[in-house]
Amino acid sequence: MLLRKNPTYLGLKLPDMPLPDPSEFIPHLAFDSVVFGFSKGKLKILLMEYHATGWLALPGGFVRKDEALEDAVKRGLFERTGLREVYLEQFHTFGSLERAQPKFMKTILQANGHQVEDDYWMLDRFFSIGYYALLDYEKVSLTPDALSDSIAWYEVEKLPELIFDHDEIVQKALQTLRENLDRKVIGGNLLPERFTMNELQSVYEAILGEKLRRTSFQRKLLSLDILERHEKLFTGKSHKAPYLYSFKD
Amino acid sequence: MLLRKNPTYLGLKLPDMPLPDPSEFIPHLAFDSVVFGFSKGKLKILLMEYHATGWLALPGGFVRKDEALEDAVKRGLFERTGLREVYLEQFHTFGSLERAQPKFMKTILQANGHQVEDDYWMLDRFFSIGYYALLDYEKVSLTPDALSDSIAWYEVEKLPELIFDHDEIVQKALQTLRENLDRKVIGGNLLPERFTMNELQSVYEAILGEKLRRTSFQRKLLSLDILERHEKLFTGKSHKAPYLYSFKD
DNA sequence: TTATTATTGTCTCCTTATGTAACAATAGAA
DNA sequence: TTCTATTGTTACATAAGGAGACAATAATAA
Numbered sequence: 001m002l003l004r005k006n007p008t009y010l011g012l013k014l015p016d017m018p019l020p021d022p023s024e025f026i027p028h029l030a031f032d033s034v035v036f037g038f039s040k041g042k043l044k045i046l047l048m049e050y051h052a053t054g055w056l057a058l059p060g061g062f063v064r065k066d067e068a069l070e071d072a073v074k075r076g077l078f079e080r081t082g083l084r085e086v087y088l089e090q091f092h093t094f095g096s097l098e099r100a101q102p103k104f105m106k107t108i109l110q111a112n113g114h115q116v117e118d119d120y121w122m123l124d125r126f127f128s129i130g131y132y133a134l135l136d137y138e139k140v141s142l143t144p145d146a147l148s149d150s151i152a153w154y155e156v157e158k159l160p161e162l163i164f165d166h167d168e169i170v171q172k173a174l175q176t177l178r179e180n181l182d183r184k185v186i187g188g189n190l191l192p193e194r195f196t197m198n199e200l201q202s203v204y205e206a207i208l209g210e211k212l213r214r215t216s217f218q219r220k221l222l223s224l225d226i227l228e229r230h231e232k233l234f235t236g237k238s239h240k241a242p243y244l245y246s247f248k249d
Numbered sequence: 250m251l252l253r254k255n256p257t258y259l260g261l262k263l264p265d266m267p268l269p270d271p272s273e274f275i276p277h278l279a280f281d282s283v284v285f286g287f288s289k290g291k292l293k294i295l296l297m298e299y300h301a302t303g304w305l306a307l308p309g310g311f312v313r314k315d316e317a318l319e320d321a322v323k324r325g326l327f328e329r330t331g332l333r334e335v336y337l338e339q340f341h342t343f344g345s346l347e348r349a350q351p352k353f354m355k356t357i358l359q360a361n362g363h364q365v366e367d368d369y370w371m372l373d374r375f376f377s378i379g380y381y382a383l384l385d386y387e388k389v390s391l392t393p394d395a396l397s398d399s400i401a402w403y404e405v406e407k408l409p410e411l412i413f414d415h416d417e418i419v420q421k422a423l424q425t426l427r428e429n430l431d432r433k434v435i436g437g438n439l440l441p442e443r444f445t446m447n448e449l450q451s452v453y454e455a456i457l458g459e460k461l462r463r464t465s466f467q468r469k470l471l472s473l474d475i476l477e478r479h480e481k482l483f484t485g486k487s488h489k490a491p492y493l494y495s496f497k498d
Numbered sequence: 499t500t501a502t503t504a505t506t507g508t509c510t511c512c513t514t515a516t517g518t519a520a521c522a523a524t525a526g527a528a
Numbered sequence: 529t530t531c532t533a534t535t536g537t538t539a540c541a542t543a544a545g546g547a548g549a550c551a552a553t554a555a556t557a558a
Contacts, residue, residue, distance in 0.1 A: 026277050029376060069344025069376065093342045093378050095318025127278060127318065129342050129376075179432065197506085216545060218507075223544095238555030239505040446535085465516060467536075472515095487526035488534040 019114055022121040025062040030128045031073050032060035034173035037137035038190040043156045043206035048148040052111035057163045073131045080151055082141040087134040087189040091176040099165050100125040112147055132173040134189035181207055188247050196242040268363055271370040274311040279377045280322050281309040283422035286386035287439040292405045292455035297397040301360035306412045322380045329400055331390040336383040336438040340425040348414050349374040361396055381422040383438035430456055434475055437496045445491040
């Protein structure tokens with residue numbers, strides 16, 4: 001038996017989990033979130049597993065008619081992770097004809113006990129706006145939505161097959177994240193407030209998928225003058241203790 | 250009296266220019282194109298002027314229900330410029346609540362002789378997907394659509410006020426173009442097949458909004474090994490003639 | 499107490515990239 | 529033939545990044 005603290009249905013809190021009212025949402029429009037976390041040296045993302053089918057998908061949702069796009073994404077993110085303040089960036093909007101796969105969507109709904117007509121709105125063609133989020137792995141408390149059995153972390157390097165075009169969406173998110181990594185200093189969003197230089201380097205390496213030179217990395221980041229140095233971190237290991245850093249401001 | 254070779258209405262060829270049939274298009278969804286051209290050393294974009302109101306807007310349109318997003322953008326671009334093959338890139342999707350301004354839209358429709366109800370679909374809230382295009386200024390033949398008196402080039406540095414949030418859209422396009430300029434080699438799309446190094450440098454300067462060093466620029470681009478050198482261009486000026494270049498492949 | 503080990507912070511040297519200036523080549527005009 | 533403006537190339541200086549060396553040090557072992 002599954003435990004759900006906060007039963008929601010694609011954003012609607014509904015005790016009996018009826019289907020959402022189409023009149024409340026923008027038709028044909030959805031969002032998908034690629035939520036990045038970092039743990040044990042690995043870059044991970046959140047995936048949901050739909051009831052019965054076992055199909056894996058990105059956490060997404062619909063936009064209310066009276067709701068700003070970004071607020072909808074934040075709402076969805078909060079419902080799944082419990083976090084309100086996260087680094088969020090839009091990266092692409094997907095609008096091909098091939099993304100519509102009403103048969104799969106119908107199966108998912110059936111697995112949840114819903115028999116719907118062929119013209120039901122959720123079976124329509126959808127345009128999906130992709131956002132990626134960076135957050136502190138330790139801070140999230142995961143809550144599945146009504147359609148799914150679970151929401152959990154998956155290593156980016158070992159992703160299983162995803163439903164619809166969600167593989168493509170993840171790859172595009174990752175590509176954008178990599179391109180933005182050297183322009184903006186965003187790696188820190190995946191770490192706690194204070195971190196060691198080695199941890200920060202591990203984040204960069206996990207995102208870029210390559211090893212970096214320790215000395216060059218340290219020199220580069222210190223020269224940017226964006227880090228504040230704090231007390232040392234004594235881990236109990238028998239070697240020199242590293243400093244803790246935080247981002248200025 | 251205005252001469253229109255190819256009367257269209259937001260993509261619909263209609264001799265009597267009735268309003269488009271809502272059932273043919275995805276509701277609440279539009280695209281806007283920031284079309285860049287380069288002429289006389291200046292970076293320019295295409296703007297349309299709506300009938301009677303004089304309001305200026307980006308060329309955009311709606312997406313048919315059976316049409317891929319990118320095809321819709323290409324269709325709109327072809328109708329306005331006569332060009333089929335252009336460099337096209339999606340840069341952002343705009344989905345704030347403030348972008349809906351039904352009063353302005355109603356005025357535009359009225360100026361075209363259309364009285365519509367308040368619940369008319371074109372007055373609804375729209376999500377707009379922004380694309381920018383790079384094309385050869387000399388190759389375009391401009392055709393206004395049914396709602397507008399004219400479509401013309403405007404210097405990016407001296408843009409007039411635009412309708413809705415189109416100023417913001419232009420700035421975001423320009424920002425993305427600048428960021429992409431050093432990652433991808435896209436400046437050449439604004440020039441004819443063959444060009445001089447000086448022309449290419451001017452394109453880069455116009456996009457970045459800053460002067461570049463002639464020698465560094467030449468050295469950098471030649472070292473990338475993406476240019477092919479052709480015959481010299483004799484302009485009749487009393488100095489050394491520059492080589493013509495084209496991009497490889 | 500002292501030696502050992504692993505990791506960290508910093509420095510040096512070297513290579514590469516870029517800024518800056520100089521210079522020869524040259525197409526047309528004087 | 530000389531002059532002018534611009535181009536293609538080279539030379540030198542400075543900045544940035546790769547690669548390795550080395551001292552500092554926290555805990556453990558001797």
